[in-house]
Amino acid sequence: MAILIHMSWVLLLTLISIIFLKKKKNPNSNLRLPPGPRGLPIIGNLHRLNGIPHRWFHQLSAKYGPVMFLRLGFTPVLVISSSEAAEEVLKTKDLETCSRTKLMATGRLSYNFKDITFAPYTDSWRELRKVAVMEFLNPKKLQTLKLIREEEMDFVVKKISNSAPVAVDLSKISFCLAANILCRTALGQNLRTNKVFDEERIVKLVEEGSVASEKMFKELDEFYQHVIDDHLKSLDGPKSTDPSADIVAGLLNMVDKNGTGNLDHVKGTLMDLFLGGIDTVAIIIVWAMAELMRNPRVMKKAQEEIRAVLGSKREKITEEDVDKVEYLKLVMKETFRLHPAVPSIPRETMSHQIKIQGYDIPPNTRIQLNVWAIGRDPKIWKNPEEFIPERFIDSAINYKGQHYELLPFGSGRRICPAMPMASNIVELGLLNMLYFFDWKLPDGMVGEDIDMEDAGMISFYKKAPLILVPVKHHH
Numbered sequence: 195m196a197i198l199i200h201m202s203w204v205l206l207l208t209l210i211s212i213i214f215l216k217k218k219k220n221p222n223s224n225l226r227l228p229p230g231p232r233g234l235p236i237i238g239n240l241h242r243l244n245g246i247p248h249r250w251f252h253q254l255s256a257k258y259g260p261v262m263f264l265r266l267g268f269t270p271v272l273v274i275s276s277s278e279a280a281e282e283v284l285k286t287k288d289l290e291t292c293s294r295t296k297l298m299a300t301g302r303l304s305y306n307f308k309d310i311t312f313a314p315y316t317d318s319w320r321e322l323r324k325v326a327v328m329e330f331l332n333p334k335k336l337q338t339l340k341l342i343r344e345e346e347m348d349f350v351v352k353k354i355s356n357s358a359p360v361a362v363d364l365s366k367i368s369f370c371l372a373a374n375i376l377c378r379t380a381l382g383q384n385l386r387t388n389k390v391f392d393e394e395r396i397v398k399l400v401e402e403g404s405v406a407s408e409k410m411f412k413e414l415d416e417f418y419q420h421v422i423d424d425h426l427k428s429l430d431g432p433k434s435t436d437p438s439a440d441i442v443a444g445l446l447n448m449v450d451k452n453g454t455g456n457l458d459h460v461k462g463t464l465m466d467l468f469l470g471g472i473d474t475v476a477i478i479i480v481w482a483m484a485e486l487m488r489n490p491r492v493m494k495k496a497q498e499e500i501r502a503v504l505g506s507k508r509e510k511i512t513e514e515d516v517d518k519v520e521y522l523k524l525v526m527k528e529t530f531r532l533h534p535a536v537p538s539i540p541r542e543t544m545s546h547q548i549k550i551q552g553y554d555i556p557p558n559t560r561i562q563l564n565v566w567a568i569g570r571d572p573k574i575w576k577n578p579e580e581f582i583p584e585r586f587i588d589s590a591i592n593y594k595g596q597h598y599e600l601l602p603f604g605s606g607r608r609i610c611p612a613m614p615m616a617s618n619i620v621e622l623g624l625l626n627m628l629y630f631f632d633w634k635l636p637d638g639m640v641g642e643d644i645d646m647e648d649a650g651m652i653s654f655y656k657k658a659p660l661i662l663v664p665v666k667h668h669h
């Protein structure tokens with residue numbers, strides 16, 4: 195009986211709200227909104243949300259066009275899937291579209307948006323981004339930290355050599371490589387000698403961090419506090435010889451001297467470098483290796499070029515070598531085209547109405563830039579689903595944010611500030627893996643058997659780990 199009374203109340207309330215919604219003039223009714231599927235009252239198009247967002251958007255855009263309007267619950271969403279529209283958003287209207295939507299999950303991770311990545315467009319975002327670039331993400335610092343990256347790469351080569359010819363989990367190896375490099379260079383934490391947070395614990399934290407359960411959040415918070423305490427301790431004790439961790443100093447200084455922000459801003463920014471930096475780098479190495487294994491012609495050409503250019507007697511590879519190998523750069527571009535680590539870049543418009551491609555876009559509209567779909571647009575790319583690095587020969591297109599056909603790092607004010615460092619690590623990683631080893635698939639497998647399914651929340655990784663057999667290349 196109680197249930198029946200409860201249900202009739204629900205019915206009544208639903209009816210009242212439908213009548214109310216019909217009577218209340220829709221504030222968007224006079225706008226020329228972009229086309230999109232009709233939604234239901236209250237939930238909008240949420241009931242249609244099906245599977246992985248960038249694929250779902252891609253399917254819908256095939257019907258409604260590259261500038262599409264949806265409503266997910268009460269949130270208006272603009273989905274962009276063409277390079278022309280992306281250029282208008284990221285270049286002409288960058289200032290009007292460079293905020294981010296406040297979501298519950300990202301709010302928790304970012305100490306209530308006191309960070310760079312998830313913060314809306316505010317003064318504190320500007321200040322934190324400035325400190326991150328001044329203290330860490332700049333060309334001079336990139337050069338200073340080169341030896342650490344090379345040393346970490348040597349550890350990986352040794353690890354793989356010790357295992358060869360037994361199969362290795364290349365997803366895990368790439369993840370550990372990125373974690374070791376970023377923890378040392380950005381946070382001043384050497385995971386090999388750290389007694390509190392070792393490699394295993396860090397990998398688990400990054401893998402499960404995006405789930406943002408209360409337990410994980412507590413552990414992440416402990417880690418950031420550990421980084422801060424460690425830094426404060428080293429100020430009292432003997433000066434650290436490690437040139438890193440200046441960003442922690444820069445952030446603490448900002449809090450102390452300028453009075454801008456508090457400890458949450460420091461932790462929020464450490465989260466950006468830690469959670470945002472590690473998995474994206476690893477994701478690209480894994481996709482590139484998976485594509486090379488599926489395309490033996492490309493693998494052979496890449497290895498032949500690398501070994502011809504570097505000669506056969508190298509014990510070690512340096513970052514200067516990266517600039518000598520042209521074909522590998524094309525392989526990287528092709529990997530970024532087909533597998534952008536952030537397939538659908540989230541933005542939000544400001545609190546005023548704007549026009550995009552002639553359509554009216556209401557204030558505070560969430561934008562999803564489907565760079566995954568743009569990378570597969572048959573109007574731009576011939577045989578878009580095929581992995582053909584040669585398509586970039588004699589092409590001016592690069593991924594630095596000025597070519598809207600290829601946007602793995604975004605563009606404009608919020609472009610990934612770590613682009614040079616991230617592409618350096620990926621290139622160095624691939625160069626070492628391709629120079630020192632030949633790679634085989636586990637017994638009985640052929641290239642087409644590699645499972646290319648992706649999974650994720652904001653960044654998307656290869657769902658099944660990439661297991662490969664390394665064979666030492668004798669020279």
Ligand code: HEM
Pocket residue numbers: 310311312323376380466467468470471472474475478534535536539540601602603604605606607608609610611612613615616617620
């Ligand atoms: C291959 C690796 C990487 C890829 C593909 C990548 C991609 C991206 C993308 C697409 C964005 C959003 C850009 C936009 O809104 O226009 C972004 C933002 C960001 N990335 Fe990366 N990223 C990578 C590595 C890193 C690393 C290693 C770090 C840090 C150490 C990092 C730190 C950030 C930060 C702090 C932002 C937020 C910028 C802002 O909102 O102002 N990324 N990244």
